[in-house]
Amino acid sequence: METTVKNKQVILRNYVKGIPKESDLMIVTASDPVELKVKPGSAAVMVKNLYLSCDPYMGILMREPTPSTLALLDAFIPGKPIAGIGVSQVIDSDDPSFTKGDMIWGIVNWEEYSTINPAGIFKIDVNVNVPLSYYTGILGMIGLTAYAGFYEICSPKKGETCVCLCGFCAGSKQKVDLLLKKFGYDDAFNYKEEPDLDSALKRCFPKGIDIYFENVGGKMLDAVLLNMKPYGRIAVCGMISQYHLETRDRLQNLPDIIFKKIRMQGFAVYDFIDRFPKFLEFVLPYIKEEKLTYVEDIVEGLENGPAALVGLLHGQTLVSKFSRLLESEEIYHVSCMDM
Amino acid sequence: METTVKNKQVILRNYVKGIPKESDLMIVTASDPVELKVKPGSAAVMVKNLYLSCDPYMGILMREPTPSTLALLDAFIPGKPIAGIGVSQVIDSDDPSFTKGDMIWGIVNWEEYSTINPAGIFKIDVNVNVPLSYYTGILGMIGLTAYAGFYEICSPKKGETCVCLCGFCAGSKQKVDLLLKKFGYDDAFNYKEEPDLDSALKRCFPKGIDIYFENVGGKMLDAVLLNMKPYGRIAVCGMISQYHLETRDRLQNLPDIIFKKIRMQGFAVYDFIDRFPKFLEFVLPYIKEEKLTYVEDIVEGLENGPAALVGLLHGQTLVSKFSRLLESEEIYHVSCMDM
Numbered sequence: 001m002e003t004t005v006k007n008k009q010v011i012l013r014n015y016v017k018g019i020p021k022e023s024d025l026m027i028v029t030a031s032d033p034v035e036l037k038v039k040p041g042s043a044a045v046m047v048k049n050l051y052l053s054c055d056p057y058m059g060i061l062m063r064e065p066t067p068s069t070l071a072l073l074d075a076f077i078p079g080k081p082i083a084g085i086g087v088s089q090v091i092d093s094d095d096p097s098f099t100k101g102d103m104i105w106g107i108v109n110w111e112e113y114s115t116i117n118p119a120g121i122f123k124i125d126v127n128v129n130v131p132l133s134y135y136t137g138i139l140g141m142i143g144l145t146a147y148a149g150f151y152e153i154c155s156p157k158k159g160e161t162c163v164c165l166c167g168f169c170a171g172s173k174q175k176v177d178l179l180l181k182k183f184g185y186d187d188a189f190n191y192k193e194e195p196d197l198d199s200a201l202k203r204c205f206p207k208g209i210d211i212y213f214e215n216v217g218g219k220m221l222d223a224v225l226l227n228m229k230p231y232g233r234i235a236v237c238g239m240i241s242q243y244h245l246e247t248r249d250r251l252q253n254l255p256d257i258i259f260k261k262i263r264m265q266g267f268a269v270y271d272f273i274d275r276f277p278k279f280l281e282f283v284l285p286y287i288k289e290e291k292l293t294y295v296e297d298i299v300e301g302l303e304n305g306p307a308a309l310v311g312l313l314h315g316q317t318l319v320s321k322f323s324r325l326l327e328s329e330e331i332y333h334v335s336c337m338d339m
Numbered sequence: 340m341e342t343t344v345k346n347k348q349v350i351l352r353n354y355v356k357g358i359p360k361e362s363d364l365m366i367v368t369a370s371d372p373v374e375l376k377v378k379p380g381s382a383a384v385m386v387k388n389l390y391l392s393c394d395p396y397m398g399i400l401m402r403e404p405t406p407s408t409l410a411l412l413d414a415f416i417p418g419k420p421i422a423g424i425g426v427s428q429v430i431d432s433d434d435p436s437f438t439k440g441d442m443i444w445g446i447v448n449w450e451e452y453s454t455i456n457p458a459g460i461f462k463i464d465v466n467v468n469v470p471l472s473y474y475t476g477i478l479g480m481i482g483l484t485a486y487a488g489f490y491e492i493c494s495p496k497k498g499e500t501c502v503c504l505c506g507f508c509a510g511s512k513q514k515v516d517l518l519l520k521k522f523g524y525d526d527a528f529n530y531k532e533e534p535d536l537d538s539a540l541k542r543c544f545p546k547g548i549d550i551y552f553e554n555v556g557g558k559m560l561d562a563v564l565l566n567m568k569p570y571g572r573i574a575v576c577g578m579i580s581q582y583h584l585e586t587r588d589r590l591q592n593l594p595d596i597i598f599k600k601i602r603m604q605g606f607a608v609y610d611f612i613d614r615f616p617k618f619l620e621f622v623l624p625y626i627k628e629e630k631l632t633y634v635e636d637i638v639e640g641l642e643n644g645p646a647a648l649v650g651l652l653h654g655q656t657l658v659s660k661f662s663r664l665l666e667s668e669e670i671y672h673v674s675c676m677d678m
Contacts, residue, residue: 060598068565068592068594068595068598068599069598071569071595071598071599071600072597072598072599217593217594221593226407230410236596236597237597238597239593239594239597242593242594243594247589247591248589248590248591248593248594249589250586250587250588250589250590251587251589251590251593252586252587253407254556254560254578254581254587254590255407255556255578255581255582255587256407256410256605257575257603257604257605258411258575258576258577258578258605258606258607259399259407259408259410259411259605260407260410260411260605261410261604261605261606261607261610262604262605263602263603263604263605264596264602264603264604265596265600265601265602265603265604266595266596266597266598266599266600266601266602267597267600268597268600271600
């Protein structure tokens with residue numbers, strides 16, 4: 001067996017301005033071959049990356065960092081590989097908790113082989129019979145984000161109306177069709193074509209909205225604020241429509257936060273990592289019993305990664321990760337996600 | 340003793356557009372004389388109003404109501420008296436809890452004599468030796484707003500930096516002088532003259548802001564968001580700079596709510612009425628021991644009320660109610676209020 005390999009990587013050329021373009025990233029092969037072993041005493045783990053996740057927050061990390069964005073995560077470094085959630089197989093390990101052949105998920109660089117600190121990775125139980133790629137989404141950080149945001153930030157009560165608007169997810173007719181046909185929603189609209197978002201929300205939620213899972217921001221948030229019910233909660237997970245705008249949307253309805261005593265709470269999933277085991281216990285039965293519909297959009301090959309990521313940020317991806325809990329005892333109107 | 344009197348009132352002419360003007364209000368004397376007795380069996384209380392409070396939220400209630408503002412409070416009715424917090428003396432009572440001569444505070448119409456439902460009024464303990472007018476402010480709804488917003492909404496922790504920006508309060512040199520000289524602040528700025536609010540905040544709070552008591556909104560909120568620390572809390576009590584604008588300020592920094600995991604919570608004091616006895620216990624010792632500096636701006640005569648209220652909404656009032664807790668064991672940087 002060969003002990004050194006070439007390592008293909010996806011590199012950030014320079015800090016990005018505006019919406020990221022494919023040319024902001026480049027595929028390179030690292031000049032030095034990589035030895036497929038970790039240094040003894042390093043406590044590191046070497047992995048081969050199998051699945052890499054495209055997520056909107058990565059667009060923020062491609063921009064020059066500011067004190068604000070640094071409060072979330074370190075930015076990517078020009079000339080270095082970008083990073084994100086991945087599913088990987090252990091090739092060598094100097095940490096006794098991991099053995100060659102183990103499957104893990106966690107933050108890895110966009111490259112074929114990574115040497116990582118095992119503090120930030122999770123071992124995958126391969127006896128749980130689900131696709132490995134699910135750990136980049138519904139069974140990983142994305143699922144935990146939805147779970148923590150909904151159950152811990154939004155404090156849902158039985159009978160409440162909950163809306164989770166997808167980043168760019170309902171930004172095309174195809175996606176609206178998917179919502180209606182595959183996920184069985186009663187109604188859906190394409191927010192890029194809807195002339196009046198307020199009317200669209202009033203049509204879909206005539207009694208108003210108790211809980212809003214915010215991924216979009218801007219004009220969409222403005223329309224939602226107008227349709228929130230008193231004492232509503234907004235879990236603020238992302239504002240994908242706003243990150244790359246030079247001039248952000250003007251909101252007319254922020255004072256509704258006062259009028260309706262609304263709680264708007266920003267959160268990041270890394271503050272809820274300790275809930276991960278509880279979350280898995282919660283979500284796995286739904287998947288096994290097929291009560292959770294989950295759709296993935298997968299492209300093959302690291303060299304196709306930049307187009308996939310940029311496509312997501314431009315709203316061209318059909319679904320990135322998209323799920324709907326088909327049955328819920330607790331909540332009236334559940335919720336799609338596109339993180 | 341006369342048993343009927345003429346009742347002077349301050350009437351809203353029509354729903355207001357833009358910032359309220361004095362001409363939006365008018366002084367009238369009700370055509371029918373008022374009998375200074377309540378109807379037996381009515382369970383009502385008749386009072387003579389002694390002090391009436393001017394507060395920014397009253398500007399909202401002068402506008403045509405929307406579903407959003409109705410979630411806060413009913414609007415004033417054109418052709419009828421406006422209403423607000425007042426201190427009054429009981430003239431007659433059909434409720435056994437109140438006796439002629441009692442002092443009370445609560446919501447009353449802007450008029451000389453009001454017949455009210457005693458459910459919404461509080462008896463004043465006149466043995467507590469403080470000016471009666473304090474119950475329109477520091478010892479009433481205003482003080483309770485500050486107390487509940489700060490202690491219950493903001494969850495302050497020892498050592499944190501807390502900023503409470505006054506509505507129009509530091510919108511003049513006189514007010515800045517008052518902050519520096521009377522209240523002993525280390526620094527203060529006039530937000531209407533400061534060319535760069537972000538720099539002004541960085542100068543005053545180089546380590547950032549943990550807690551912000553929001554009364555201003557718009558550009559000020561935008562600058563504060565940029566200077567909030569991770570996991571900061573914003574109690575959203577008012578956005579006085581925005582209520583009367585046709586086009587509200589554009590915010591560039593709303594995504595900071597995500598980056599910094601900020602909690603922004605709208606609230607209204609009426610949800611905290613049950614804390615009132617606890618609040619009085621808390622605040623009275625500070626007043627008696629002169630650890631709380633409190634300044635009032637009082638004009639005399641109901642006929643001068645419209646000018647006072649409109650002056651407040653235009654930022655011309657020197658102070659409406661303004662206090663600073665001079666000593667606090669818990670919090671590093673305390674806070675002025677102008678509700």
